[in-house]
Amino acid sequence: MTFRVVHYINQFFAGIGGEEKAGEVLPELRQGVVGPGAALAAELKGQAEVVGTIICGDGYFAEHMEEATAKILELLNSCKPDILIAGPAFNAGRYGTACGAVCDAAAKQLGIPTVTGMYKENPGVDMYRKNTFIVSTADNARGIKEAVPTMAKLALKLLKKETVGLGPEEGYLERGVRRNYFLEETGAQRAAAMLAKKLRGEPFVTEYPMPVFDRVEPNPAVKDLKNATIALVTSGGICPKGNPDHIEASSATKYGEYDISTFAALSEADSETAHGGYDPTYANKEPNRVLPVDVLRDMEKEGVFKKLYDKYYTTVGNGTPVANAKRFGAEIGQKLKKDGVSAVILTST
Amino acid sequence: MAERPEVFTNNAYLARRVAGECRFVEGSAFDVLVALRDRIHSGARLLTHPLCGNLRPYQQPFRSALLAPPSEGEPLSVCPSSLALVEEALAVYRSCQGRWALPGKIPAAVEEDYACVDAALMQDSLERHGLWRGAC
Amino acid sequence: MVKEIERAGLPVVHICTIVPISLTVGANRIVPAVAIPHPLGDPSRTLEEEKVIRRKLVEKALRALQTEVSDQTVFAE
Amino acid sequence: MKLELHKVKVTGVQWGPVTELRNGVLTVNKAELLAKVSGDERLASLDADLALPGEKTRIVPVKDVVEPRCKLEGKNEVFPGFIGDVESVGMGKTLVLDGAAVVTCGKIVGFQEGIVDMSGPGAQYTPFSQTNNVVLIFTPAEGLERHDYEEAGRLAGFKAAHYLASAVKNSVKADVVETFDFPTLAQAMTAHPGLPKVAYLYMLQTQGLLHDTYVYGVDAKRIIPTLICPTEVMDGAIVSGNCVSACDKNSTYSHLNNPVIRALYERHGKDYNFVGCIITNENVTLADKKRSSSYATKLAKMLGVDGMVITEEGFGNPDTDLIMNCRKAETLGIKTVLVTDEYAGRDGASQSLADACKEADALVTGGNANEMILLPPMDKVIGFPDFANVIAGGFQGSLHEDGAILVELQAITGATSELGYSKISAYTM
Numbered sequence: 001m002t003f004r005v006v007h008y009i010n011q012f013f014a015g016i017g018g019e020e021k022a023g024e025v026l027p028e029l030r031q032g033v034v035g036p037g038a039a040l041a042a043e044l045k046g047q048a049e050v051v052g053t054i055i056c057g058d059g060y061f062a063e064h065m066e067e068a069t070a071k072i073l074e075l076l077n078s079c080k081p082d083i084l085i086a087g088p089a090f091n092a093g094r095y096g097t098a099c100g101a102v103c104d105a106a107a108k109q110l111g112i113p114t115v116t117g118m119y120k121e122n123p124g125v126d127m128y129r130k131n132t133f134i135v136s137t138a139d140n141a142r143g144i145k146e147a148v149p150t151m152a153k154l155a156l157k158l159l160k161k162e163t164v165g166l167g168p169e170e171g172y173l174e175r176g177v178r179r180n181y182f183l184e185e186t187g188a189q190r191a192a193a194m195l196a197k198k199l200r201g202e203p204f205v206t207e208y209p210m211p212v213f214d215r216v217e218p219n220p221a222v223k224d225l226k227n228a229t230i231a232l233v234t235s236g237g238i239c240p241k242g243n244p245d246h247i248e249a250s251s252a253t254k255y256g257e258y259d260i261s262t263f264a265a266l267s268e269a270d271s272e273t274a275h276g277g278y279d280p281t282y283a284n285k286e287p288n289r290v291l292p293v294d295v296l297r298d299m300e301k302e303g304v305f306k307k308l309y310d311k312y313y314t315t316v317g318n319g320t321p322v323a324n325a326k327r328f329g330a331e332i333g334q335k336l337k338k339d340g341v342s343a344v345i346l347t348s349t
Numbered sequence: 350m351a352e353r354p355e356v357f358t359n360n361a362y363l364a365r366r367v368a369g370e371c372r373f374v375e376g377s378a379f380d381v382l383v384a385l386r387d388r389i390h391s392g393a394r395l396l397t398h399p400l401c402g403n404l405r406p407y408q409q410p411f412r413s414a415l416l417a418p419p420s421e422g423e424p425l426s427v428c429p430s431s432l433a434l435v436e437e438a439l440a441v442y443r444s445c446q447g448r449w450a451l452p453g454k455i456p457a458a459v460e461e462d463y464a465c466v467d468a469a470l471m472q473d474s475l476e477r478h479g480l481w482r483g484a485c
Numbered sequence: 486m487v488k489e490i491e492r493a494g495l496p497v498v499h500i501c502t503i504v505p506i507s508l509t510v511g512a513n514r515i516v517p518a519v520a521i522p523h524p525l526g527d528p529s530r531t532l533e534e535e536k537v538i539r540r541k542l543v544e545k546a547l548r549a550l551q552t553e554v555s556d557q558t559v560f561a562e
Numbered sequence: 563m564k565l566e567l568h569k570v571k572v573t574g575v576q577w578g579p580v581t582e583l584r585n586g587v588l589t590v591n592k593a594e595l596l597a598k599v600s601g602d603e604r605l606a607s608l609d610a611d612l613a614l615p616g617e618k619t620r621i622v623p624v625k626d627v628v629e630p631r632c633k634l635e636g637k638n639e640v641f642p643g644f645i646g647d648v649e650s651v652g653m654g655k656t657l658v659l660d661g662a663a664v665v666t667c668g669k670i671v672g673f674q675e676g677i678v679d680m681s682g683p684g685a686q687y688t689p690f691s692q693t694n695n696v697v698l699i700f701t702p703a704e705g706l707e708r709h710d711y712e713e714a715g716r717l718a719g720f721k722a723a724h725y726l727a728s729a730v731k732n733s734v735k736a737d738v739v740e741t742f743d744f745p746t747l748a749q750a751m752t753a754h755p756g757l758p759k760v761a762y763l764y765m766l767q768t769q770g771l772l773h774d775t776y777v778y779g780v781d782a783k784r785i786i787p788t789l790i791c792p793t794e795v796m797d798g799a800i801v802s803g804n805c806v807s808a809c810d811k812n813s814t815y816s817h818l819n820n821p822v823i824r825a826l827y828e829r830h831g832k833d834y835n836f837v838g839c840i841i842t843n844e845n846v847t848l849a850d851k852k853r854s855s856s857y858a859t860k861l862a863k864m865l866g867v868d869g870m871v872i873t874e875e876g877f878g879n880p881d882t883d884l885i886m887n888c889r890k891a892e893t894l895g896i897k898t899v900l901v902t903d904e905y906a907g908r909d910g911a912s913q914s915l916a917d918a919c920k921e922a923d924a925l926v927t928g929g930n931a932n933e934m935i936l937l938p939p940m941d942k943v944i945g946f947p948d949f950a951n952v953i954a955g956g957f958q959g960s961l962h963e964d965g966a967i968l969v970e971l972q973a974i975t976g977a978t979s980e981l982g983y984s985k986i987s988a989y990t991m
Binding site: 130164166167174175176177178179180181182183184185186187188189190191192193194195196198199200204206207208209210211 | 686758760820821822824825826828829833834868869870871873897899900901902904906909910911913914915918919920922923924925926927928929930933971979980981982983984985986987988989990991
C-alpha cells in the first residue's frame, strides 16, 4: 500500500502570482501535484503518493488565520491523508508562518505527522519548531534541490514509524522536544562513566542540557541627551483602556503599539494593565506607576532631552514564551531604530 | 520572636486543623500560587516550597504553603528566591493547563485522600510554628 | 525582549523590581524599581510625592543611558 | 566494613507444601507465608498471589517491591529498625534470593500507586517484570488512619521478604558470592594515591505521608545529612515508605540494589577512589532544604572529595534540593554528575525540571515520565484495576472497556528510576 500525502503551498509556488495575489487566493484543493509537488512526488519513490495539493495565498492566510486554517483542515481531511508536507518556505516569513500553522493544526486535530521546510531564520521556525518537523533549507528557492529530498526522506520515515534521529543527522531544525529511548547501559553506569570523564577533564555529553542564556554587548551610551529621542517600552502590560488589541494576561502572543503624542500623562480614565502576573490595582489606578509618561513629558518640556517618541510599545512579560519575547523585541527594536530613536527605557514589574 | 507566619491554602481539611487564622483561597491550586505570588510581591517570604511532594498539578487539587510576613517598619523588599520559586511553580502548572485536578471535580473519596496528603505534608512545618491544632 | 532591542543597536535601560531576573534576561543597564505592582510609584505616598520618586528613577535611568558600560551594570545609587 | 552477598539464582516461583528453593525454583507454602505476615490487626485482609516473567499478568496498584534477604552470618538482621534490631548491619554474610521479589499491593489512598506488567510493551519499562514475584494484596481495617495503613503495608513486605529468605537459608548454596569491602576512612583517604576521590550523595524523599524514607527505622526527615556505609544499604538500612509517583520512587528493592553504589564500586581503584556515601533528605521547608544541602556538601568537602554523583527522588519540589546540592558542591570545587528524570509534558515540549542552574552541566536522565504508553489488556489482573483511573499518570478514562490502560510512564513502577536503575534516557529531538 502507498501512503497518501497532501502538499501545502502558497499562491506563488502554485504559479498563480506573486505578492499582488497574496491576499486574494483563498484555500483551494487541486488533485495531484502542483509546482514543487512534482519534485516531491519523485523523491517519494513510489512509496507514497501526493494525492492532493492545497493552495492558499500568504496574505489571505495571515489576515484570516482562523477561517483559513479551518478551511484548509476541511480540505485536508477530505483527502484522508497519512501525512501533510508543507512548503518549503525558505526565508519567506508569512509563507513560513502559514506552513507552520497548518502543520500544527493538522497534527493536533487530525493526529497525522507533518513536515515542512524553512530557512533557519524564518520567523515561522521559532513559532512552530516544537509542533512540526522543519527541515533546514537555504534562504531562497534555489535551495529546493537539497530541501525536497530531505523532506521526502523524513516524511517516509515518519510514515513507516521508523525512529527519527537527531536534527543534524536527519536535516531538521532541532525541535526542542524530549523523546525517550533505550541505551545499552543503565543510568547509574552512565553517571559513573560521566563522572570519570568530568574528573579527567575529558569532554562528556550531558543527557539534558540546561536552558542557556545568551548575552548582547552593551551599546554605546547616549552622548548628547539634549538632542536625543527617548522611547518607552514596557512588559508591564499597560495599554489603552479596554485593551483594544486583546493582549493576553499571560503567555502573550502579541504586543501593542499605541500613540501617546498628545498625552501629558496616562490616567485611570485612558489606560489600564493587561498583565496577569501581579495585582493590577495600583497600575490601573495610576498607570504612570508602570509607564512614566507624566515625568518624561515634563522632562521633554524642560529640554532635558529633545523628544519623547510618539508611540509606546507594550506586552506582558508573564509566562510569555522566550521565542515570542524575542520576536517582539526584535520587531520593536527595528521600528525604533528606523524612526531614529536614540535610546529606550524599558519598564518591567 | 518572628511574626506569625501566614498559612495560604485552598484545602478546607487543612484549614480546619490550623490554629488561628488562615488565608483560605477559594479555587484551584493555581489560584493559591497566584495569591502567594501577590503576597511575595508585597514583601512576604516563602517558608515552604510552593510545589507539593511528588504529585503533579494535574493530580493534586490542593496546595498549601507558609509565608513569613514582611517585617513591620522595614522598607519593602521582594525576596528574589521566593519569587523565583513561585514563578517556577506557576510555570509547572501552566505547562499542563487544562488538565488540573480541581477541588469538587474529582471523586469525593479520592479528593479526601488528596486533602489528607496535602495536610500531612504541611503538618510538620505547621507544628514547628505552633500553628497545628491537630485532628478535629 | 530587552536583549533584542539592544541587539537592534539601541542602548536600553531596564527599570525593574527584581534585579536578578533582569540580569538573567540579559539587560546591560539596570535600574532597580520600587515594587512589582508599582515599579515607578508608591501608593502609600501622596500622588505628588510619588511623582517625585518617579522623577528620580527616570533621572537615574537617563544617567544610566549616558554612562558607558562594558558589562551588565546595576545603577543602584 | 566487609559484607558478602550470597546470591542464589531464582528462576521460578510456585505454591507448594513446603517453602524451599530447588534448582532455581522457589516453592512457597502460602499458608505459612500468610501466617508469618499476618497478625497485624491493622490489615483486615491479606492474600498472596504469584506473577512470573512473561505471563499475561498485571499487578496494580503496586506499593513497594522488596528483595528477599536475610543474614547468614554477622550481627543483627536485615531491615534494621523493622525486622532487625537497630544495631549496625552491613557486615558478615547476607543471603539474597536473586531473581525473586515481594511486591506489595494495596490502595492506601485512591491515587498513587503503580503498575507492573509481566509481559507486553509495559514490561520493558519496569525491572519487576523480570523478577519472580510473590504479590501481597491487603486491605485495611475499618477506619484505619492512612499513616498506620502505610506502615502496616510496609512492614508486611519486609516480613514476607525476610521469611522467604530465612525459610530456605539452611538448605541453599550460593551460586555467586559478591564481596564488598569498604576500608576505614583513615585507610580510604590514603588508598589509591593519584586517583581522584569520589563520594555518592544519596537524596532520600522525606516530605511526609506517602513521601517518606527510613534509615535504621528513623524517619529520614529527622536526620542531619550523614555518612552511611554502602554495605549497610545492601542489608536494608534504607527502606522506602514512598508510594507517590510510581515511575521514580525508589522502592526498597532498588535501595537494596542501589545501582550507583555498584557502578561507583566497579570503577573504584581504576578511575577513582570511592570513599563514601552521604545520605541527605528532601524536605518541605526552605530552611530545611538550605540546611541539608549545605551540611551534605560540607560533609563531602570534609572528606576531601573531588567528585560526586548525586541522585534525586521525585519531581518538582525535590528539584530545588537537587539544584541546591549541585550548586553548593560545585562552588566548593566538587565536580558533580546528577541523576534525575524529566517531566517534559506529553509532547516533550515543556521544561523538564522545575529548577535549573548552569553548574548542572553533567546530567543523566531516566527519561520523560510524561510520555504516553498504551498497555494492552492482560489475562489476569492482581490487585485493584479500577484504580488506573485515578492513579498517578493515569487520568479519567484511561482504563478502557477491554482492560487496556492508556497512561503516562509515570504510572509504571520503576520506569524512570532516578537511581539510574533502568536503561532509558531521553534526547532533544
